[in-house]
Amino acid sequence: MIKNIFLYTLVFFSLYFFSHFLHQSFIEKQKIILPFSLQKVYLFHTGFSLLVCMNLLLFSNVNKIIDQLGFIYLGTILLKLVLFSLLFYSSTIINDSLTFSAKISLLIPLIIFLLTEAFFVSKILKRKE
Numbered sequence: 762m763i764k765n766i767f768l769y770t771l772v773f774f775s776l777y778f779f780s781h782f783l784h785q786s787f788i789e790k791q792k793i794i795l796p797f798s799l800q801k802v803y804l805f806h807t808g809f810s811l812l813v814c815m816n817l818l819l820f821s822n823v824n825k826i827i828d829q830l831g832f833i834y835l836g837t838i839l840l841k842l843v844l845f846s847l848l849f850y851s852s853t854i855i856n857d858s859l860t861f862s863a864k865i866s867l868l869i870p871l872i873i874f875l876l877t878e879a880f881f882v883s884k885i886l887k888r889k890e
Contacts, residue, residue: 762818762819762822765818766815766818769811769814769815769818769881770811772877772881773807773810773811773814773874773877774807776807776873776874776877777803777804777807780803780869780870780873781799781800781803781870784799784803784866784869784870785799785800788862788866791862793860793862793863793866795862795863795866796852796859796863797849797852797863797867799866801849802849802866802867802870803870805844805845805848805849806870806871806873806874807874809841809844809874810874810875810877810878813834813837813841813878813882814878814881814882814885816837817830817833817834817837817882817885818885820833821885821886821888830885830886831886834882834886838875
């Protein structure tokens with residue numbers, strides 16, 4: 762289990778550094794101004810995805826909860842969307858006129874970390890079947 766926690770941490774932080782660097786350099790190269798901090802968006806997704814994977818790994822060792830892990834994961838996805846909306850409310854929800862590049866810049870980290878998170882969660886769920 763320690764090996765898996767280290768692997769999750771390594772993968773998510775590597776994703777953070779690599780994808781944030783590429784995304785930020787592309788944004789600067791195109792001279793696009795975003796109404797939010799791209800670094801904070803990436804940090805939110807990194808932290809939350811890492812937290813979800815670690816918690817599900819820990820919960821997979823509890824016999825009473827094993828059958829409910831899929832539902833717990835679905836609940837965490839909903840919680841992630843709600844927390845993201847609350848934390849970035851002023852720069853995303855209030856600002857109705859987000860440009861296309863700003864919308865894509867919000868979507869890219871979501872997709873990257875959600876796919877990685879889903880991959881690790883599926884491995885956790887398959888291992889416990």
